[in-house]
Amino acid sequence: MSTRPDDLQRALEATLFAAEEPMSVEALAGHLGDAEPAEVRAALQVLAAHYEERGVQLVERGKRWHFQTAPDCAHVLRREREQVRRLSRAGTEVLAIIAYHEPVSRAEIESIRGVQTSGGTLDVLMEAGWVRVAGRRETPGRPAIYATTPEFLQHFGLSSRRDLPGIDELRATGLLDPVDDAYEAMMTDEGEVDADPDNSPQGLENKKDFPASV
Amino acid sequence: MSTRPDDLQRALEATLFAAEEPMSVEALAGHLGDAEPAEVRAALQVLAAHYEERGVQLVERGKRWHFQTAPDCAHVLRREREQVRRLSRAGTEVLAIIAYHEPVSRAEIESIRGVQTSGGTLDVLMEAGWVRVAGRRETPGRPAIYATTPEFLQHFGLSSRRDLPGIDELRATGLLDPVDDAYEAMMTDEGEVDADPDNSPQGLENKKDFPASV
Amino acid sequence: MSADGLMFDAPVADETDDWSGPASAPADDGALYLELDGWEGPLDLLLDLARRQKVDLRSISILSLVDQYLDYIDRAEALRLEMAADYLVMAAWLAYLKSSLLLPKEEQDEPSAEELALRLQLRLQRLGAMRESAARLMARDRIGRDVFLRGAPEGLRIDRKTQWKCDWYGLVQAYGQVKARTAPAIHMVRERPVMTLESALDRVSAMLGVTLDWMALEEFLPPHAEPGLRRSALASSFVAALELARLGKAEIEQEATFGPMRLRRIPA
Numbered sequence: 257m258s259t260r261p262d263d264l265q266r267a268l269e270a271t272l273f274a275a276e277e278p279m280s281v282e283a284l285a286g287h288l289g290d291a292e293p294a295e296v297r298a299a300l301q302v303l304a305a306h307y308e309e310r311g312v313q314l315v316e317r318g319k320r321w322h323f324q325t326a327p328d329c330a331h332v333l334r335r336e337r338e339q340v341r342r343l344s345r346a347g348t349e350v351l352a353i354i355a356y357h358e359p360v361s362r363a364e365i366e367s368i369r370g371v372q373t374s375g376g377t378l379d380v381l382m383e384a385g386w387v388r389v390a391g392r393r394e395t396p397g398r399p400a401i402y403a404t405t406p407e408f409l410q411h412f413g414l415s416s417r418r419d420l421p422g423i424d425e426l427r428a429t430g431l432l433d434p435v436d437d438a439y440e441a442m443m444t445d446e447g448e449v450d451a452d453p454d455n456s457p458q459g460l461e462n463k464k465d466f467p468a469s470v
Numbered sequence: 471m472s473t474r475p476d477d478l479q480r481a482l483e484a485t486l487f488a489a490e491e492p493m494s495v496e497a498l499a500g501h502l503g504d505a506e507p508a509e510v511r512a513a514l515q516v517l518a519a520h521y522e523e524r525g526v527q528l529v530e531r532g533k534r535w536h537f538q539t540a541p542d543c544a545h546v547l548r549r550e551r552e553q554v555r556r557l558s559r560a561g562t563e564v565l566a567i568i569a570y571h572e573p574v575s576r577a578e579i580e581s582i583r584g585v586q587t588s589g590g591t592l593d594v595l596m597e598a599g600w601v602r603v604a605g606r607r608e609t610p611g612r613p614a615i616y617a618t619t620p621e622f623l624q625h626f627g628l629s630s631r632r633d634l635p636g637i638d639e640l641r642a643t644g645l646l647d648p649v650d651d652a653y654e655a656m657m658t659d660e661g662e663v664d665a666d667p668d669n670s671p672q673g674l675e676n677k678k679d680f681p682a683s684v
Numbered sequence: 685m686s687a688d689g690l691m692f693d694a695p696v697a698d699e700t701d702d703w704s705g706p707a708s709a710p711a712d713d714g715a716l717y718l719e720l721d722g723w724e725g726p727l728d729l730l731l732d733l734a735r736r737q738k739v740d741l742r743s744i745s746i747l748s749l750v751d752q753y754l755d756y757i758d759r760a761e762a763l764r765l766e767m768a769a770d771y772l773v774m775a776a777w778l779a780y781l782k783s784s785l786l787l788p789k790e791e792q793d794e795p796s797a798e799e800l801a802l803r804l805q806l807r808l809q810r811l812g813a814m815r816e817s818a819a820r821l822m823a824r825d826r827i828g829r830d831v832f833l834r835g836a837p838e839g840l841r842i843d844r845k846t847q848w849k850c851d852w853y854g855l856v857q858a859y860g861q862v863k864a865r866t867a868p869a870i871h872m873v874r875e876r877p878v879m880t881l882e883s884a885l886d887r888v889s890a891m892l893g894v895t896l897d898w899m900a901l902e903e904f905l906p907p908h909a910e911p912g913l914r915r916s917a918l919a920s921s922f923v924a925a926l927e928l929a930r931l932g933k934a935e936i937e938q939e940a941t942f943g944p945m946r947l948r949r950i951p952a
Contacts, residue, residue: 269525270543311483352818370727
């Protein structure tokens with residue numbers, strides 16, 4: 257599987273080894289001057305395959321490439337290098353909600369958690385570089401909406417958001433849809449079973465629905 | 471030549487990749503816990519051979535091992551990016567005066583231009599490779615005197631300084647037209663040059679141009 | 685764990701060391717800590733209680749969940765722990781929900797208790813899904829914990845070099861302008877056609893000698909003079925007229941300000 261690497265592959269290896277930050281195909285092509293992005297991409301695939309079985313691996317995270325140690329070598333490295341940030345329970349939940357629902361407003365996060373989110377929680381996530389303000393929702397009050405960053409994907413070893421654990425199942429079972437939508441969908445589905453017209457959902461009932469929905 | 475690396479080789483790859491400093495065989499063996507120094511040494515040899523032809527190499531320096539980019543890939547670590555910039559009006563005038571009057575001191579340039587010349591202007595001309603210090607005038611203060619370089623002639627397509635048009639030719643082509651018109655044209659030009667924030671040294675000098683030449 | 689990821693019988697706490705809070709407390713004997721600090725709000729407490737039913741969240745019994753919650757809050761209150769208002773509001777709402785659920789359907793208010801219960805269940809499912817996703821996310825191979833980046837990267841450097849641009853014409857033109865700007869300035873007055881005061885005096889006196897009638901000043905000017913000369917002649921003739929009036933040789937008349945000026949000879 258391993259043949260002598262060509263010049264482009266060698267240059268890419270050297271560049272990504274030396275780089276202090278992950279690099280996109282475009283940045284690599286630009287750095288190497290006269291390389292075509294398509295050639296760079298192909299060469300990266302070859303390199304990634306070569307490194308797959310080694311102690312160091314070449315991975316793509318959020319369209320940016322970097323070298324990192326193989327996950328199964330963690331035990332030899334972990335002992336003196338526990339440098340990962342510990343997140344509070346609120347922090348991990350808010351991060352997951354943003355990642356699975358992005359872009360999402362603070363009110364939407366709170367309606368899922370049933371509790372107010374302290375400003376500090378979002379600050380910690382933004383300071384870690386995992387979350388950013390991704391604009392504003394064009395609804396009254398124009399609330400800020402939050403999304404994850406390429407650093408988030410990099411840190412958690414995700415090639416893209418499609419890699420989020422279980423996201424396909426969550427989507428398929430409607431667990432990423434708001435309660436109102438899910439309720440409405442259920443009523444439509446069960447229309448024949450539950451023929452009681454009084455059960456027709458009304459959007460405005462939200463407030464009555466639940467005391468903790470802030 | 472490349473077979474699937476064994477666990478020790480993979481652990482060494484990961485350790486040396488993540489290490490912040492080169493590591494000795496003993497340090498590596500200690501780090502990996504139950505590895506014999508002899509085994510580690512043998513594994514390092516195998517790895518060094520594997521990386522020999524790649525863009526990254528595993529090398530031993532003073533009994534300590536580390537990864538480094540291949541020497542022939544060094545050029546990818548340092549890229550030069552060229553940026554084309556128009557010489558400022560002040561720079562052009564000073565260059566012209568040096569070309570017509572060389573060797574010439576800064577005080578002489580100023581007396582010909584009728585304005586003060588910032589040191590930055592001469593620096594730019596020397597950085598461009600068009601002007602050099604050609605010695606010192608044997609007068610009080612021994613001021614540096616400036617002259618053009620062969621690169622100057624080459625850049626402007628001149629075989630010698632005698633190719634520069636004389637005053638009479640300048641007059642004939644209208645280049646010595648009435649002061650007011652030329653001055654006005656110059657002020658318009660300067661306005662454009664000033665807009666470039668990078669041109670600040672020249673920009674400052676431009677301001678000085680006003681009172682001195684009125 | 686069920687295929688759709690809704691079961692919580694696998695202890696979440698074991699999956700990651702990032703997980704703190706009540707979920708990491710021993711949960712097997714159903715003995716809850718009687719404190720609320722550990723929960724992220726009443727919904728979180730409800731979810732925790734629901735998990736203890738050890739069934740799919742879709743088939744939990746809302747009624748027994750309500751009982752558990754109310755019982756928990758009762759005991760917490762009995763222990764005189766400080767109760768957060770949110771938990772008490774939730775308790776009151778759940779008590780209302782429970783009583784509604786026990787009523788015959790036709791006596792229920794809108795929305796129906798079944799709808800409220802279903803919505804609560806949907807919310808618990810969603811929070812449960814996110815809680816589990818968070819745990820799975822934290823358990824991934826994380827940089828700095830499971831995988832590591834290069835310890836001492838050489839770094840990439842880009843040296844910017846400026847290539848200065850200037851052409852031959854720009855150079856020569858600049859020199860021309862320096863020379864032009866600094867050349868000694870010589871001021872020359874262009875030669876203009878003028879009528880001197882002397883010639884105007886001669887001309888006006890001579891013409892006054894011809895008649896005794898009033899004559900407009902303009903009539904003394906050379907008839908075909910070009911505009912420049914004409915203006916000079918007008919000025920000189922005016923001064924000549926004043927001079928002749930001063931000497932008592934002529935008189936001047938003007939009926940209105942800026943009106944036509946006329947003069948005639950005073951007979952000697």
